[in-house]
Amino acid sequence: MAVQRLCTIEDKPFLRALWQRCFGDTDSFLDYYYDNRFYPEYTVCTIEDDKLVNAMYSFPVNMYIRGNIVPAAMLAGFCTDPDYRGRGYMSTAFEILINNLVDSGITVGPHTPVKHDNYIRQGNYTATETKFITGLADKPKIMPSYINFGRMSEIGKLYSVYTRFSEKYSGILARSLSDFKMKFMDLISDGGEFIIFEKYGIVGGYALYFNGVDGLSAVEVVYDNEETALNLVNALAFIADCKPLKIKLPPDSAANLAGCEEKTIPHGVAAAVDIPKLMRMVFKEDNIVIELKDHVCKLNNGTFRMNGEKEENKNPDLEMDAGHFMQFAEGYKTIEELLEEGNAVVNNKTAAEYLDKKYPKCICYICDEY
Numbered sequence: 001m002a003v004q005r006l007c008t009i010e011d012k013p014f015l016r017a018l019w020q021r022c023f024g025d026t027d028s029f030l031d032y033y034y035d036n037r038f039y040p041e042y043t044v045c046t047i048e049d050d051k052l053v054n055a056m057y058s059f060p061v062n063m064y065i066r067g068n069i070v071p072a073a074m075l076a077g078f079c080t081d082p083d084y085r086g087r088g089y090m091s092t093a094f095e096i097l098i099n100n101l102v103d104s105g106i107t108v109g110p111h112t113p114v115k116h117d118n119y120i121r122q123g124n125y126t127a128t129e130t131k132f133i134t135g136l137a138d139k140p141k142i143m144p145s146y147i148n149f150g151r152m153s154e155i156g157k158l159y160s161v162y163t164r165f166s167e168k169y170s171g172i173l174a175r176s177l178s179d180f181k182m183k184f185m186d187l188i189s190d191g192g193e194f195i196i197f198e199k200y201g202i203v204g205g206y207a208l209y210f211n212g213v214d215g216l217s218a219v220e221v222v223y224d225n226e227e228t229a230l231n232l233v234n235a236l237a238f239i240a241d242c243k244p245l246k247i248k249l250p251p252d253s254a255a256n257l258a259g260c261e262e263k264t265i266p267h268g269v270a271a272a273v274d275i276p277k278l279m280r281m282v283f284k285e286d287n288i289v290i291e292l293k294d295h296v297c298k299l300n301n302g303t304f305r306m307n308g309e310k311e312e313n314k315n316p317d318l319e320m321d322a323g324h325f326m327q328f329a330e331g332y333k334t335i336e337e338l339l340e341e342g343n344a345v346v347n348n349k350t351a352a353e354y355l356d357k358k359y360p361k362c363i364c365y366i367c368d369e370y
Helices: 009-023 027-036 089-103 116-120 152-166 177-188 226-240 275-282 322-330 335-340 349-358
Strands: 003-006 044-048 051-065 068-080 108-111 129-135 147-149 193-199 202-212 215-223 245-249 260-266 269-272 289-293 302-305 318-321
Touching: 003 089, 009 027, 009 051, 009 068, 027 177, 044 089, 051 089, 051 108, 051 275, 068 089, 068 275, 089 108, 089 269, 116 269, 147 226, 152 177, 152 202, 152 215, 177 193, 177 202, 177 215, 193 226, 202 226, 215 226, 226 245, 269 322, 275 302, 275 322, 289 322, 318 322, 318 349, 322 335, 335 349
Parallel strands: 068 108, 215 245, 289 318
Antiparallel strands: 003 044, 044 051, 051 068, 108 269, 129 245, 129 260, 147 193, 193 202, 202 215, 289 302
């Protein structure tokens, strides 16, 4: 019989062996990850036949939601031993993790599923979009001006670019300088590189990417304006040298490459963790009453005022499940859109119109996928 529980530090070598079997990452990346990103109290494992056969990872971060910084946990991977797949571990592991994150003070769990359908069953719905440029780009004749290959010693001067960039979006991580350096180390430990756009001593942007024999993948492109974005994208095409490329950008980016396809897709999702706490941080003084349902986290069930207070005596103005509330909270969907999709019940039209006017849609984007 399977036992599912929070991890301990003693599980570390068994978790690492399972990760390597499932994903095949390099030793250098695994050394780095398990020394710097592994938090036993944020990780759930499954033991069966006296073996560790399944794990669900997360680690603490901060996140912007409608300009407010809230405590979050990045859900950073789910893996199962190939011999033990199809046994239904995920639902229970996810429930254990989410309820433990409540105890850790977390409000939301952003992540990017490989298969969204697997997480819809857990009430996790799209909350961010991503634009991708893909294809075989013509190689520019020369590297664009003001582009340099980056060194770790230069990370500090890139941080202000990210902080200004991230303030434009909802659903993106609010990184400290330490978080920022850690993200670069995450990628560099696995063979990543980066370029910098620097003009007259002022850094305007950077791009983190992997460049291999099969193509170039840019996983984070951050910039101060569209001219900088276009320079970075063209520099990546130069580095790709006519190999296939895939460049990840925010949905409002106008950057493009001749010969390549541009496509904006629903990408990241938001797992509801502690909605009453999130309400207190984002909606503060609002008294609209909403009834929520959540089959994963009991805390989120019931009738609440938008300021997070439990409401026992008033009929709800709105009704929806916790996952669809997260879409509204982040600014990805309006109440009107949720109503039209059949994902909300509006008992008080005036209240719904008030919320949509006071809390309009945002540009929702996240660089991080793990």
